[in-house]
Amino acid sequence: MNKRVLIIGFVWPEPNSSAAGQNMMGIIHALKQADWEVHFASAATDSYHKADISALGIHCESITLNDSSFDNYIARLTPSVVIFDRFMTEEQFSWRVKRTCAEAVRIINTEDLHSLRHTRHEAVKRSHPTPYVSDIENEITQREIAAILRSDLTLIISEHELTMLTEKFHIPHQQLLHLPLLETAFHCENPTFAHRKDFVWIGNFRHAPNWDATLQLKQHIWPKIRQKLPDANLTVLGAYPPKKATQLDDNKSGFRVKGWVEDISRELPLHRVMLAPLRFGAGIKGKLLAAMHANMPSVTTSVGAEGIASAKEWPGFVTDDWQLFAHQAVTLYENSNYWHEQQARIAEVLAPKFDTKHNKARLVTRISQLAEQLDKHRAALPLQFVMWQQSLRSTQYMSQWIEEKNKTKSQV
Numbered sequence: 001m002n003k004r005v006l007i008i009g010f011v012w013p014e015p016n017s018s019a020a021g022q023n024m025m026g027i028i029h030a031l032k033q034a035d036w037e038v039h040f041a042s043a044a045t046d047s048y049h050k051a052d053i054s055a056l057g058i059h060c061e062s063i064t065l066n067d068s069s070f071d072n073y074i075a076r077l078t079p080s081v082v083i084f085d086r087f088m089t090e091e092q093f094s095w096r097v098k099r100t101c102a103e104a105v106r107i108i109n110t111e112d113l114h115s116l117r118h119t120r121h122e123a124v125k126r127s128h129p130t131p132y133v134s135d136i137e138n139e140i141t142q143r144e145i146a147a148i149l150r151s152d153l154t155l156i157i158s159e160h161e162l163t164m165l166t167e168k169f170h171i172p173h174q175q176l177l178h179l180p181l182l183e184t185a186f187h188c189e190n191p192t193f194a195h196r197k198d199f200v201w202i203g204n205f206r207h208a209p210n211w212d213a214t215l216q217l218k219q220h221i222w223p224k225i226r227q228k229l230p231d232a233n234l235t236v237l238g239a240y241p242p243k244k245a246t247q248l249d250d251n252k253s254g255f256r257v258k259g260w261v262e263d264i265s266r267e268l269p270l271h272r273v274m275l276a277p278l279r280f281g282a283g284i285k286g287k288l289l290a291a292m293h294a295n296m297p298s299v300t301t302s303v304g305a306e307g308i309a310s311a312k313e314w315p316g317f318v319t320d321d322w323q324l325f326a327h328q329a330v331t332l333y334e335n336s337n338y339w340h341e342q343q344a345r346i347a348e349v350l351a352p353k354f355d356t357k358h359n360k361a362r363l364v365t366r367i368s369q370l371a372e373q374l375d376k377h378r379a380a381l382p383l384q385f386v387m388w389q390q391s392l393r394s395t396q397y398m399s400q401w402i403e404e405k406n407k408t409k410s411q412v
Contacts, residue, residue: 001371005031006079007109008063008093009042010086012050016262017239018204019181019286020111023157024085025051026182027109028058030360031367039077042085043092049239049260065092066402074100080371081105087114087147094150095396098388105370108147108154112283113161115141120280120303121208130280130303130320133168145169148176150387152370152377155179155363157284158307172381177366180307180354184289186265193272193336196296199225199329200271202237202264202287205245209281209303210238216277216322218248222255224326229333235271237261264290272339273316273332274298277325284308292350297342299329308349315345 007028014021031038040053041061054060063070074082074097082097082104084090090108097104115134119141123131134141148154148171155177156162162178165171201217203210214236222234233254236245241259249257261267268274274291276298284307291298297316304318305311311318317328332339370377378384 002037002078002080003035004037004039004077004079005081005083005367006039006041006074006077007083008085008089009040009044010089011044012042012047013040013053014047014049014239015051015183016264017049017260018207019184019284019289021051022183022286023111023181024109025053026184026356026360027083027363028053028056029183030363032056032058033360034364034368036081036364039079041073066399066406068403071096071100079104081107081367083107083109084147084151085109086111087144090147090151091143091395092399094147095399103374105153105367105374106151107367108151110154110156110161110283112157112281113144113164114282115144116161116164116282117209117280120282124212124280133164136169145171146387149383151175152374152381152384153177153366157181158282160306161282172383174377175381175384177363179359179363181284181286181289182356182359182363184286184354185293185350185356186290188265188269188294190295191269193339196270196272198233198235198271199273199275199333200235200237200268200291200296201275202268202290204239205241206239209278211245212279213277214245214248216279217275218255220322221275221277221326221329222253224323225329226254228326228330232333234275235267237264237267265294268294268296271296273329274300275325275329276300276304277322278304279320282306289350289354292346295343295346297332297339297346299325299332301325308353313345313349315342315349317342 013024015025039059041063043063043065119135236257239260278301299317301320319325
């Protein structure tokens, strides 16, 4: 077995913009530290905030969707492991990988379950309660479950999602690995309660749940807090703020939209309380882990806390009621004893589950085991064989049709 892995990125990693970017860098670092030869390919365009992973010794390649040039690329590369970044990437490229490198381990890195996030978004639009599981009648859910069944292993960052997949959708345990977010920790100053001030909220604005949470703060929560704390401010941070976000900036009301900052380890500890009113989403919220690493209590929702800790364990408060949300935010902000009590809970939440060194070792061990015992692993997955039947491979045939169409256009 060669120790060569290809990661096909949905986007180029942006560790300073999103938890997904941090997690991808964690996967890359774990493999590099275990002496794997890491190649990273993506059909995405370059981005302003992307990490210079080539400086880490990563071999980078730009690839094209719906084009057989990828077949030639991977045939030359002959990786023993291929990691697809999100299920959409698996749809685009897994059939090409299987056809060209049948003995390569195929792994999906979900970041979060897109189907669950989509289901919850649709529920919010209809003013329905937050669903516990993805809607199996929805096309996105069906596509994501199919991709998981086709793959040898899928990385799941949230225990809630792991339970949902095994108990509700009956995905075999051996096809899943619970791997909490990697590379989220950072070292920073730890100012005292008295030396911190104001509230903070952070989130990449290209992510729909973050924009919705910003609106909830602006329209419903911040006015209630400001009424009780007329001198307090809320700083809104996040990459790619659109004009509609920057236009919310209002010095008079203390709602300050700052946008992207290069180093959150310096920015976050300046604040006293994190506010995260997330109404939908999935996975683990990196922003709330960042608040904990900055030794800052937070007020969030059941969706925000999911996969990290229960409401009883939470270092701050968890509620889906905006009136109570604002009340608890004010209490945390004003009451030094209560704030310190909640801050003391942070270590208990982070220590057992988010041990990056331990989780990296688990990832590398599982990948190595699969690469060495792949035939035995696949023999125990009958549904994987079923999902590769021709009648269920519509994404492959659509891709081939698009490629032929593009060839015809170029010849005209």
